[in-house]
Amino acid sequence: MNIPQVSPWLDHEEIEAVSQVIASGWITEGAYAAKFSAQLNDFIGTPYGVFAPNGTLALYLGLAALNIGPGDEVLVPDITFIASANAVILAGAIPVFVEVNRQNYQLDVTQCHHLITEKTRAIMPVHLYGMTVNMEQIMAFAQQYNLIVIEDAAQAIGVKYRGQHAGTFGDVGCFSFFADKTLTTGEGGYVVCHNQEIHEKLLLLRNQGRLDRGSFIHPAIGYNFRLTDIQAAIGLVQLNKIKVIIERKQTILNWYRRELSSIPHVHFLTVENGSDYIPFRTILLCENADHLMAYLKKQGVVVRTFFYPLHRQPCFAYLGRDRGGTLDLSDANYPNAVFGFEHGVSLPIFPTLTEEQVCFICASIKDFYTAITS
Numbered sequence: 001m002n003i004p005q006v007s008p009w010l011d012h013e014e015i016e017a018v019s020q021v022i023a024s025g026w027i028t029e030g031a032y033a034a035k036f037s038a039q040l041n042d043f044i045g046t047p048y049g050v051f052a053p054n055g056t057l058a059l060y061l062g063l064a065a066l067n068i069g070p071g072d073e074v075l076v077p078d079i080t081f082i083a084s085a086n087a088v089i090l091a092g093a094i095p096v097f098v099e100v101n102r103q104n105y106q107l108d109v110t111q112c113h114h115l116i117t118e119k120t121r122a123i124m125p126v127h128l129y130g131m132t133v134n135m136e137q138i139m140a141f142a143q144q145y146n147l148i149v150i151e152d153a154a155q156a157i158g159v160k161y162r163g164q165h166a167g168t169f170g171d172v173g174c175f176s177f178f179a180d181k182t183l184t185t186g187e188g189g190y191v192v193c194h195n196q197e198i199h200e201k202l203l204l205l206r207n208q209g210r211l212d213r214g215s216f217i218h219p220a221i222g223y224n225f226r227l228t229d230i231q232a233a234i235g236l237v238q239l240n241k242i243k244v245i246i247e248r249k250q251t252i253l254n255w256y257r258r259e260l261s262s263i264p265h266v267h268f269l270t271v272e273n274g275s276d277y278i279p280f281r282t283i284l285l286c287e288n289a290d291h292l293m294a295y296l297k298k299q300g301v302v303v304r305t306f307f308y309p310l311h312r313q314p315c316f317a318y319l320g321r322d323r324g325g326t327l328d329l330s331d332a333n334y335p336n337a338v339f340g341f342e343h344g345v346s347l348p349i350f351p352t353l354t355e356e357q358v359c360f361i362c363a364s365i366k367d368f369y370t371a372i373t374s
């Protein structure tokens with residue numbers, strides 16, 4: 001067996017769409033992007049949305065449009081892909097790492113209060129692994145401390161909290177269309193908002209400080225955050241089949257649940273109350289996780305750990321008190337994040353994964369635990 005961790009679901013439809021764009025003679029952002037944007041807004045349920053070249057720059061664009069910069073602190077969960085925090089640094093602000101909960105390893109606002117300073121400007125809930133954060137708690141917390149909310153919904157296209165799409169609760173919400181995300185254009189990002197002024201700021205920032213492409217007069221400073229129509233054409237096809245992609249992922253998760261239900265050594269994440277679950281990865285909490293992953297690797301199954309807790313990242317050590325920063329980055333402050341990292345295992349999930357492959361992976365897991373417990 002040779003089972004990858006993820007694999008995008010592309011076929012002749014995407015190839016045809018890309019060929020059409022190339023034949024049209026207009027390959028950068030144009031009519032396909034406009035159509036993709038309109039359909040995305042419809043799908044997400046947002047009045048405004050703009051593209052970015054990738055999810056990292058979508059987060060940066062959102063932060064910049066909200067005037068978050070030098071001197072500001074942004075609360076970021078300790079368990080997330082590092083891009084969440086890097087975007088804050090790119091904007092010139094400081095990420096402050098927040099402990100996660102023990103049920104599904106998402107940002108826990110009940111453990112945030114002591115991290116608030118006079119510099120805290122924003123909170124970045126990250127909808128991790130295919131479910132949302134408890135947005136009711138986040139919004140109440142943000143209101144209490146007058147914080148801007150920027151949602152990292154990079155892994156959450158299609159995922160709703162109490163019927164409302166992830167990314168539409170905060171001041172801005174950011175998506176990624178990277179190759180391993182639920183909907184992909186290879187690379188790509190999207191920023192949504194519901195405020196017209198913020199939308200205008202996003203438009204200026206992403207198009208060299210002007211609203212009109214044909215003019216060389218620039219009222220503001222901005223940059224280039226375009227997507228190409230080649231990518232937008234892929235996105236349109238992907239969006240057209242997103243219901244099938246979502247159903248496939250949920251079916252596959254149910255196969256995993258069925259096959260692993262009798263194994264007491266592994267546990268699935270508890271889905272946040274009120275949230276959908278469209279698994280971004282198949283996440284398990286496992287006893288003996290390191291040895292299990294080594295065993296699965298030997299069986300030809302590509303596995304991953306949890307994201308590495310941000311408080312442990314070598315590149316962020318300078319934010320710690322012992323290096324002149326203000327944060328106490330010791331493990332003792334992040335026991336849940338550490339537990340998640342030490343026990344979390346990410347198993348393959350992607351639309352073309354077969355039931356036979358899932359059964360093989362689960363049989364291997366059973367074999368592993370039988371061998372070590374007998």
Ligand SMILES: *Cc1c(COP(=O)(O)O)cnc(C)c1O
Nearest residue numbers: 054055056081083084154176178
């Ligand atoms: C993928 C991802 C990003 C970054 O998106 P890119 O398109 O890879 O730049 C940010 N945050 C999270 C949670 C992600 O999963």
